[in-house]
Amino acid sequence: MTNSPGVNSATAKRSRLPRWAGRNYVLLTAATVITNLGSHGALIAAAFAVMESGGSTGDVGLVAAARTVPLVLFLLIGGAVADRVPRHRVMVAANALNCVSQAVFAALVITDGATLWQMMLLSALGGTGQAFFSPASEGMLMSSVTGEQASRAFALYRMAMHGAGIGGAALGGAMVAALGPGWVLAIDAAAFALAGALRAFLDVRHIPAREPGAGLLADLRDGWQEVIGRPWLWSIVAQFSVVVAVIGVSEAVYGPLVARDELGGAAPWGFALGAFGVGTVLGALLMVRWKPRRLLYVGTLCVFVQALPAAALAVAAPLSVLVAVMLVSGVAIEVFGVSWITAMHQEVPEEKFSRVSAYDWFGSVGLVPVFTALAGPAEGAFGRSTALWGCAVLVVVVTTAVLFVPDVRRLTRREAPAVEPAEPPVADPVR
Structure with missing residues (x-):
């Protein structure tokens, strides 16, 4: 037929x-x-x-x-x-x-x-x-x-x-x-x-049915146990609670001020932020092809690069240097991002993906309001340049500390045979 x-x-x-x-x-x-x-x-x-x-x-x-x-x-x-x-x-x-x-x-x-x-x-x-x-x-x-x-799928998605x-x-x-x-x-x-x-x-329908739980608080405790039971996981979540807050202060508070006073206004700063965005796309494109074996070790090494934008702003680097730094920073953070989600996919049970992800997100955004609120007083007490150098040093310190966690250095990619996702039936697409 x-x-x-x-x-x-x-x-x-x-x-x-x-x-x-x-x-x-x-x-x-x-x-x-x-x-x-x-x-x-x-x-x-x-x-x-x-x-x-x-x-x-x-x-x-x-x-x-x-x-x-x-x-x-x-x-x-x-x-x-x-x-x-x-x-x-x-x-x-x-x-x-x-x-x-x-x-x-x-x-x-x-x-x-x-x-x-x-x-x-x-x-x-x-x-x-x-x-x-x-x-x-x-x-x-x-x-x-x-x-x-x-890993390739996550890179293309990102x-x-x-x-x-x-x-x-x-x-x-x-x-x-x-x-x-x-x-x-x-x-x-x-x-x-x-x-x-x-x-x-x-x-x-490919996801196993959830067993009845003991309640929302029990699920939260279970998710917390899942996080603290993996040293590589809680240490990097703690690291990024500081790194994300520092990046937020640099980009949302100090960056526009440096651009106004040293670079000529909002347009150059927008250009620098655009370079960071282009860098994330290039980083994702790199990770489509590159699959580092020690994925968390490689990803964590790339986090050191996130100290460079704050350092460039601290010395009021020329726009060309700042743009280059932001571009490289975007590439580096995306190498970490793809490595991180690949490790989560490999190590965390499917039925706990969202709870663990929630703790990850919470760690990433929890300190942002605190650091943002302290940015003004820190500038008044120490000066803008010193405050920016402090941001850069914080990134280096917490990232160095994470490298002392054995699981971060040793966790390796487990190769598995590719499996084609099952196509869902035509009828009843929503459960």
Whole structure:
């Protein structure tokens, strides 16, 4: 019997994809590209919306903080929930919350009715959605690939994610100027709606059914035991609680000030941040081909490079040097990022992916508000250059400490035969 043209076309399209790129992986990557295109533009739009409503620089910070606080508060709960119920349901619900909050935000801005408390509340709802979404998304990604091609799959996913982020920021800035911040927020709401629709068709039938647990707190304790039982895991989470906070202070507080006083304003600083984004894409592209055997050791060595941007800002390096440093820093952090998620995929049981990921996320963002709040007093007490050198030294110290953990140096990649993900049945795509 001859196949129909539609079947032949679908088969040909499927054959062009790698064997490990199953339906879930393709849907996850497409949805992530869509949301990153919208969200990176929305970050710019939200700041301009606050300023256009008459808000000050401090008000912009309050709206940004309103998003960060619930993200920190609800991350661990989000991870436990994502390991108790099908992860795609958590992701879709979080996307729905983000869609509604951004749509209301957009409507208020477009009609000139947005007040500071409303913008803070809507940003807080967006942060809450992100807190539940992130652990579920990372767990779903790790469960979507198997075998020795996992590292390549993660690298391609992250390359698409970072590329969309760069494009979203560029498009967002242009669209804010052309259409106004309200319409950019509306586009972000539509992007969440479309991405949520795609994620609704993720298939979870290959994931074993969860056994009834003893409760949410018991799940959180279980996840904590999973973390502290692996020295390589808790040590790197502790390391990155400092590294991410230091990078945040350098890029969000001191970097713009150095750019204003030494480099000529916002445009050069934006160019330097763009170079970092390009570096992350190049780093992901490198990791598509390169599979270091001692993946955590290699990844941790690359973290030392994250001290260079703070050092370059401390000496007010010329723009060409700063751009080169930011580019290399982006490459290095992506080598670590792919190595890290590959190690998590290899070592952590599937049914605990999201809880462990939540502790990882919590460690990464928990100290950011503290370091940001201390940035001003540190500059006043020691001077900006000294404070930046302190940031660089902190990165070197905590990264050196991690290398003393034997498991970080010794954990090796385990090669396994590649397994093609099973195609889900046509009927009943959502459980």
